[in-house]
Amino acid sequence: MDAPISEHRITRRVQFHETDAAGLVHFSCFFRYMEEAEHALWRAAGLSIHPRGTEVGFPRRATGFEFYRALRFEEEFEVHIRIVAMDASTIRYRCVLTRGEDLIARGELAITCVSKRPNEPMKTIPIPETITSRFRAAPEGEP
Helix, strand or coil, X not given: CCCCECEEEEEEECCHHHECCCCEECHHHHHHHHHHXXXXXXXXXXXXXXXXXXXXXXXXXEEEEEECCCCECCCEEEEEEEEEEECCCEEEEEEEEEECCEEEEEEEEEEECEECCCCCCXXXXXXXXXXXXXXXXXXXXXX
């Protein structure tokens, strides 16, 4: 088995449908960029955050962004996501978006592992070892 991972980077280009009437990326897209990087992190670890038939889910518990510079149509940028904390049932990420040397935005996301068994109420459960064994927290430094 490969060593556990804590971070991943993706490069994206702003699509026209992600911009508003002023030609700037709408703030809601930043959350999608962070989630896209999160899913890429899971794939890099050999996992899927939502495999078919799973009885485990990861709803978003807390999230937020601070914005520093605008992004515009067709600009390329990088999304860097890192696991900064992980306990029995929660994974916390920090995310940084950059364009070259320019800091665009910083975000955070916390997800909680829940049981999604049919005919049972959703409840917080420990993250399965098959998942925790593939990740490690790396809280130091950016993002």
